[in-house]
Amino acid sequence: MHWTCILISFCWLCPTLVHAGKVLVFPVDGSHWVNMNVIIQELHLRGHQVSVVRSTDSWYIKESSPFYTSITLDMESGFDEDFLTAFIAELLDIQKGGMSVWKRFKLEMELAKKNSEVQKKQSKLIEGLFENKELIQSLKDAEYDLVLTDPATPTGAILAQYLKLPLVFNVRWTSQGEGHFSIAPSPLSYVPIVGSELSDKMSFFERLLNVLIFGFAEHQIAQYLLPHYENLIEKYFGPDTDYLSMFQADLWLMRVDFVFEFPRPTMPNVIYMGGFQCKPAKPLPQHLEDFVQSSGEHGVILMSLGTLIGELPPDLAEAITAAFAKLPQKVIWRYKGDRPGTLGNNTLLVDWMPQSDLLGHPKIKLFVAHGGTNGVQEAIYHGVPILGLPLVFDQHDNLLRIKERGAGKVIDVFTMNEDIFFQGIMEVLTDPSYGVNMQRLSRLHRDQPIKPLDNALFWIEFVMRHKGAAHLRTESYKLPWYSYHSIDVILFLAAVVLVILSTFALLIKCLCSMFLRTKHKRD
Amino acid sequence: MHWTCILISFCWLCPTLVHAGKVLVFPVDGSHWVNMNVIIQELHLRGHQVSVVRSTDSWYIKESSPFYTSITLDMESGFDEDFLTAFIAELLDIQKGGMSVWKRFKLEMELAKKNSEVQKKQSKLIEGLFENKELIQSLKDAEYDLVLTDPATPTGAILAQYLKLPLVFNVRWTSQGEGHFSIAPSPLSYVPIVGSELSDKMSFFERLLNVLIFGFAEHQIAQYLLPHYENLIEKYFGPDTDYLSMFQADLWLMRVDFVFEFPRPTMPNVIYMGGFQCKPAKPLPQHLEDFVQSSGEHGVILMSLGTLIGELPPDLAEAITAAFAKLPQKVIWRYKGDRPGTLGNNTLLVDWMPQSDLLGHPKIKLFVAHGGTNGVQEAIYHGVPILGLPLVFDQHDNLLRIKERGAGKVIDVFTMNEDIFFQGIMEVLTDPSYGVNMQRLSRLHRDQPIKPLDNALFWIEFVMRHKGAAHLRTESYKLPWYSYHSIDVILFLAAVVLVILSTFALLIKCLCSMFLRTKHKRD
CATH class of the missing domain: 3.40.50.2000 (Glycogen Phosphorylase B;)
Incomplete structure (x- = not known):
């Protein structure tokens, strides 16, 4: 690319x-x-x-x-x-x-x-x-x-x-x-x-x-x-x-x-x-390249929940590794917690990984991510569909944008179990639309004049x-909010209309009473 | 440049x-x-x-x-x-x-x-x-x-x-x-x-x-x-x-x-x-180059009122040429009308001129223009200050933008006489701020990544x-005007507040009347 x-x-x-x-x-x-x-x-x-x-x-x-x-x-x-x-x-x-x-x-x-x-x-x-x-x-x-x-x-x-x-x-x-x-x-x-x-x-x-x-x-x-x-x-x-x-x-x-x-x-x-911040992928360290290549035609799933979430509650970690263990794909998970008992042979736990270089590797099929802006942008750049597990901050919003474009699926990490997680992975892996849509986003993103x-x-x-760059800054900052929204102008116009209407009404009233008085006199 | x-x-x-x-x-x-x-x-x-x-x-x-x-x-x-x-x-x-x-x-x-x-x-x-x-x-x-x-x-x-x-x-x-x-x-x-x-x-x-x-x-x-x-x-x-x-x-x-x-x-x-549409100036035809060079240190004034205004009422044209005749500068005026009697030796009337190439010539000191978008953009590109004579359409607005930046002066062509026109020219020629400001605009305009x-x-x-480019188009077009401005939401919220207040008022009223009735009975 x-x-x-x-x-x-x-x-x-x-x-x-x-x-x-x-x-x-x-x-x-x-x-x-x-x-x-x-x-x-x-x-x-x-x-x-x-x-x-x-x-x-x-x-x-x-x-x-x-x-x-x-x-x-x-x-x-x-x-x-x-x-x-x-x-x-x-x-x-x-x-x-x-x-x-x-x-x-x-x-x-x-x-x-x-x-x-x-x-x-x-x-x-x-x-x-x-x-x-x-x-x-x-x-x-x-x-x-x-x-x-x-x-x-x-x-x-x-x-x-x-x-x-x-x-x-x-x-x-x-x-x-x-x-x-x-x-x-x-x-x-x-x-x-x-x-x-x-x-x-x-x-x-x-x-x-x-x-x-x-x-x-x-x-x-x-x-x-x-x-x-x-x-x-x-x-x-x-x-x-x-x-x-x-x-x-x-x-x-x-x-x-x-x-x-x-x-x-x-x-x-x-x-x-x-x-x-995105750059073309550099070659992987040999041990990672060997692991990735060992996946054969099935390819590799990458998982990271960001730097702040090094570990998960044990039952959640167990559910995740158990789901991974059922897959023919290889998995690389950036995880610092205790080694879950259900960890399969296909899953490599790492403390740190060259995330962008891995996302740019042609063997990578899916990115399981928490939805931090950096990770999402890297996934777009490299065209890798996402299974999102948002936790906090802007992560829900970031992943919503991916989901709306059909380039990923979002699951609720707090109600998730092994089955739900497994089904989520299978859906993104087997429905080609996720990959096609993410690659379309990637093409659009890379197609800029500079x-x-x-x-x-x-x-x-x-x-x-x-x-x-004063010539690019609008005058809007200098206006009080009521002027910015033209509220003072609208109130002034409303007052003018009101004065005109009142004057008119007063005039009619005066004319009516004069007319009645004249009539009264004549009678 | x-x-x-x-x-x-x-x-x-x-x-x-x-x-x-x-x-x-x-x-x-x-x-x-x-x-x-x-x-x-x-x-x-x-x-x-x-x-x-x-x-x-x-x-x-x-x-x-x-x-x-x-x-x-x-x-x-x-x-x-x-x-x-x-x-x-x-x-x-x-x-x-x-x-x-x-x-x-x-x-x-x-x-x-x-x-x-x-x-x-x-x-x-x-x-x-x-x-x-x-x-x-x-x-x-x-x-x-x-x-x-x-x-x-x-x-x-x-x-x-x-x-x-x-x-x-x-x-x-x-x-x-x-x-x-x-x-x-x-x-x-x-x-x-x-x-x-x-x-x-x-x-x-x-x-x-x-x-x-x-x-x-x-x-x-x-x-x-x-x-x-x-x-x-x-x-x-x-x-x-x-x-x-x-x-x-x-x-x-x-x-x-x-x-x-x-x-x-x-x-x-x-x-x-x-x-x-702006391009670096090409060399001028020989007769124009000779005319321009003959201006010496005084330089040249360029005048054009656009393709639609080939000629002017005779008295206006006379006033203009009379003012030009007083100047030490040479003048090139794109003008198709009859030759005014006050035309000086320093003024060349032409049917057509390579406007952009002339504006890009270092001898050009001033552009007398009607304020069409093309001419104004060319003047910005080449950094030539403007004396504006706006007539119709967007010309007043275009020239206002130049005037606001201090890169030109605008005079009313319909009340103008020889003196006013002469003073206008002298002001833009002698006050260096016009040229300095227009050259600043030119530098800003040319400083783009592409x-x-x-x-x-x-x-x-x-x-x-x-x-x-559907991904660049907002959803705003699909909304009716009252939804776009959230007027339906505001009315709904106002209705909710009204219902709550009315219910509250009704409740107070009921309680009061119950209290009064009880008091009445007791009395």
Whole structure:
């Protein structure tokens, strides 16, 4: 498989125009860092200098790297591996026996509270940074070209506004939800709210649900997010600055494309780079290649539930390996828990695997996945159908997009047993439509005039060259909500109509009474 | 000047994937054809077969061409050069002495009536085509890959829907107004209506005006456009098909970009190809080169009021040449009228000129233009500031965009005299900000990852390869307007709240009366 492209005759390197820039990166820890690191490496490769702000308690973000220099803050970042793994374990416990509305609500509350804690620590962190006069001065002196940040917390954006630097987002979620909702008109009639598990084709009651979830989400933000930042923003930016204005970015590099995401309104400064992290498969390590080749004509099934879920409750793990054991295929499962008793000879448990290289191997027939964005994008890139076992966060939504396109099947991991899992695997393996549809998605995804990563880098460098991209930013940010929605104009027009009608009614009344009086007199 | 670009390492020609396609083009005559022809020539160059539908009375569209084969309909197209030139002459007369609200209204009515006549003839033309069973069968048999059309009239789109072929628009205006308004959310608070002469920064009363003009435009469409097509669409597509559904295109190739247009919401299937027709300047014919070089350090002023305005009322032409005669610059004016008596030695009147090549000449200091889209895009591409004399159509709006960016000045041609014109020229020539701003626009426009024409062709070929681009089309088209705006959901929620409140009130009332009765009894 390779990128379809056209002969772009004007492609030459213009060395005088390639500006070796300085980029200040304020990343979000955890799986978000994996994405950011791809861009950082590419920036380094193109000769730019990258500085990364991290905390002493950083989890994924290493202090030393050949690709960047780090600025380590002696503060808590709020991103906490232990908490997250504990949360996932609790989640598996909460959801056992299937999901009810109550369990769902409890889960959302749990997540909101966790998010609130993270945001509180992030807000303290940025305040600490602002009060570190020496560090702030050194950041000013460094004359960065731009701040590159992930707006899952607003911290990086606030720093960019404070330093008055151009701002580029590497974004899937902002602290207020899915990236588009902060910037592009999002008619709730066909744009599903994140976490709603709704598609872009909604019945009346689904549209109603979408509106209600939107209201709930707005309430959650007001309750759990804004209080941590409002005082901070007032203190450093003055009383007239609101939270949303911090998000006036020059560019939004969105980690989706419309092969994956439902089509929806967008904005001129949104660049779609979905699948930017995907690369052609490299050869496998010999032991894996041997194992894969040993599968013969049956091929191989790959399973991974992401980095956060190293192990499962024993009965669930047993059910999975028992189902696998019945298959003629070979199976590679990234699993760190105890070896299940029902493990078949055909199944290889591994601590880590070169997931993308395996997905690109022609022997791979099926990907059993939790539905994290990276894994789903890699499956699309390599054209491997998915059996989805979503757990939390955006995983249900990600897999819904695959299911809607007929490129995968989703089963509920919390009510699943050996039989259900086995039937699920058999269905995706034997019904050719899953593979055909996923390969169609793969062809569409690869058929772009420019590779997503190259496009993202072009636009980051565009911001360096032109010191921002103000000409792509709409005026919408500057309007209060009632003006944005023309509510003031509508009320004014309604008042005018009312005045005209009242005047008219008054006139009629006066005329009538005059007429009656005259008549009365005459009588 | 040249295109800034990045080294796109994956750019190779994939001959197996380049599909020699068959494209059915249904163009709009007049200046729109000039644009369409650029794409047709490029399609031909890339090995695609192009068929163009034209009428026997076609005005710009020639029957024979090395780039396409034509399908000539023995019917009136409605596009009428004589009418348009007469209209422009009348316009110059109407507007003389400046524009008043009444003159403006009269002009709009005049235009609406002319448009209505064109639409009526276009509707007859498409009906005639549908009734020509032999021709329709031959179009079906030809197995075109797609229909490429300009939606300034809906005819080409209706033909595509009838033939069930993928549909690509080459668009600036649809029959209902500016292209975006048919497809993308357009908040009237910062998206000005075409013809409003408003920018994206509006005061309260400008926003009010924008809403009123929107209402007026909707009324005009209902009155002058829909009646010509409603019966036709019902006859050939059934009673449940509405006019707007004809516009469900796979792609909208928009003839603007956000260097020219105010930033606004857009859609995944909108491709911006503003300036696609622009090319580096070729050497001038010797006599022109000699004339240009003779200007020395003062440079040259270029003037053109477009192909429709060959001549002006004599007093206006005299004022213009008299002002030119005072300048040390040389002037080239594309003018077909009688030679004005005040014509200076420095001014060359020409019937035709290689406008783009002249604009790209380093001696050119200023472009005096009427503000047609092509001329404005060429001025941006070559970085030449504009003195605008807008007359009609989108010319005021086009020039407003240049003026807002500080890259040109606009004067009212109808109240203008020699002095005003001279002062206007001097201002743009002597204030360096005009040139600096236009060169900034030029740099921004040229700094794209892929040339606009290459991008447009990539996406046309994408539609050929994938038999459409359904994955980029939103669900919004399928919703009735009240569902699209969630009005049904809001009414339902309001009803629920009302029922709850009424029940509550009733309950209170019952309790009160029970309490009173008990009290009464006890007393």
